[in-house]
Amino acid sequence: MKGVNMLPDIKIDKSIKENSIFMSKDTAEHNKLNSKNIVLHFGLLKKQLNIKINNHLPFEQIVLPQRITRQIAIPDLPYESYFKNNHLHLGPVIGFMPNGIYQKRKSLLLPRFKDYKDIKGLIFVFSRRKVNKKSRTITGYYYDPSSKKVIKGIFPYPTVIFNRALMSRKRLKYLKSQGIKIFNNPHRNVNKYTFWSRVSRNRHLLPHLPQTSIYRGPSSVKNLLSAYKTVYLKPLRKDAGRGIYRLEDRNGSFILTNNKGKVFSLKGLSQLNNIIGKQKYLVQQEVKVNINNRKIDFRVYMQKGRDKSWKCTAIETKVAKAGSVITNSSNRIKIMPGLQAFKDIFQLNQKQTEHLTEKITRVCTKALRQFEKAGHRLGDVAFDIIIDKDLKIWLLEMQVPYAAERKAYRKNDERQVLSVILPAPFEYAKSLSGF
Template sequence: MELLWLRSLKEDFIAMNPSLYKKFSNPKKITLHFGQLKMELKAVVRKTLAYDTIGLSHKLHSKFLIPKDVPYEIYNDDGDVYIGPLIAYISLSKYKQLLNQKYVKSLPSFLDYNSVKGVIVICAEDSINLKSGTIEGYYLSKGQKKWKEGIFPLPDAIFNHSLMNQNRISSLQKKIGDKVFNSYRLNLNKWETWQLLSTNSKIAPHLPYTEKYTNIAKVKGLLEKYHSLYLKPASRARGIGQMKLDKERRGISLVDFEKNKLFFKDYQDLSKFLDRKISTNYIVQQAVHYKAKNRHVDFRLVLQKNSDRKWGLTGLVARIAKEGSIITNAQGRDQSILGKKALKSIFGLSDEKAKSIISQMTDIVIEAVNMYEKNGYHLGDLAADIALDPNLHIWLLELQLNYGVNARTTEGLTEFFQRVVSTPFKYAKALSGFTSKNTED
């Protein structure tokens, strides 16, 4: 159905063609839904309207903003009319800093809005009032591709990108149902990830051996076995705090995430250094990597739920580190290229073999994500960091909810970034009930 805003219609009326009115069983009143807002409107017949069009008053208002400069999708369910979708994206930042966020600035240019439509609101945790059922935020005006401020009802669905605590998430879910995804926003703890995933016989062979860092004895035992280790903060992202240890003939070398290099003649000296350096929970992890021209290479696989509410591969990017860097995150990265291209050009694989490796990577990550969802997490958007060793064995290094792709202006990756930005909103639209089947009826 189509929506038409009528200046001649009284504010508490809804208008429709005689045939559509009959299909609705000649109602006296119709309930209109916009997000969690419900309004009872008097039904009136307008012969000038097309069959699949409903009319709402241009003066329609409540304590909430219902934008009139965006295209809506409409469906009816048991005589009620739903317009939308109304989707909220909760940012990591405070409300006052919203418009300064890189992601928010990028959204108007990269979002495939025509595939979503409705009202997309960006807000912050501190702009949500559960008691009054309101969110203060900015909505995307389609025609002008800019953000406009307003107060809105609680939405149909929420794409969470904040550090909101679980009690508040639960309160939101009670209001709108299980339509808050990435509901566990704090990045997945590396040690807890290992503990969970290592119990799965399909995933365990693809996990670098990991233990919780407790003392130098733990490091010594694993370094003697694997010859190369990573020390990683259990909860931090973007490579911050990581250190790489290598056993050498005359001692132990250490390189940190800032490319600082140190050498220790024995474990006693290393122990003294680590005692000073480590002040939070760390893991000790078997080092697995591939080097091309003395540069570390790994992959970031983005997995997202789509408009069919199913997991799908959005894209794979290879990340090539700067020379001497132990991390491939933005700080230590030299360049990013499409994953399939890297598998062919760096690893020398055929097109068919590259596709097979990507398919295997995707299957492993989906298997891992399913374990989290069985434990009560509602996920819809995440990234997996993956290494491929010289024997083409796949290693799952990390799962991240708070991830970046840094592909806005990278040659060849713009379309990938557009898919990464758009797909979660297509999933949110499906969660909202605005499916192709509903809106075409």
């Protein structure tokens, strides 16, 4: 942290009283501690401690009590710390709220901590039901690097929460009112038309968006079909390819293919009303990119790092089964690393690959800023994009609760990105925490 001296040596001692802190006289003088006590900041907990001088301690070593309140003990972990005036900041203290299924299978969360040595501090996993407003504590499980396990404990409110679960507005408002910084909020996918509508407000991004409109009956399909011959009908709120149709105009005959590959021949566009029913759909131009009759598109992982700026941390190429109209997990044959696909599919050299990756990053970052302007606090998202034969980038949608830990159940080709994307959000969380 700029402007302060990081203390190299913090010791946690369960034998000393909860209201004491030990250091040598030289350490106290070096840190310009001009009173008999300091205020410890551990997450959002503040605790006054009396300074006890012990000149047998090495210079810049601080000994803290393990128990600092009746409920809260400081786990014995590697921490970073600094003095600011008479305030000692110990951390980082980061809360991680994953989807409920991972509360039960915590072993799936362990890859998140692969880079813990670079983060340090207290990172604990919790569910929204374990927040105790009365005591301002949270019961959860912290990561212990020595055993590489998660251990149950009671913790103070963290400085930052990395959110990957649904949270009510009321609960979110409460946690923010306590001073906690929360990112990946709101943690729900933006519906497909809202994504298009918001991103299209940036005139520089409009050329990167397929022509899109809300389905309001057969007439709303006719114009796009006349222009592009093939369109997609997509439900606004469903994900994983559910409910998607591809509609093709073959010289006045209309061929409809659903997400499972079933083909229907329509006598007229009026039949669409019976198929779609009352669900809200959008109609979207198809951007055609097929390799050997296999549809391909790309998953771009955008994550914020220590400098709080967006970075493209990984790109995947999703290759569909022959004839499939979508590339989701049940309809594809493989995933390739994006950079490999740029070379194999588009015949790009190293410099051209780097240039394309930079361009993808710029386009996705501009789209993200549209959402940040609207109040979304994000740090970890995925985009689905298409790259056409002219290397033009087309934005399809943005996913906040994208498949992450879930990939651990899938084939090796899908698991390749996990070591990169899973630990990355804690870099941003640490930065937000002030360390």
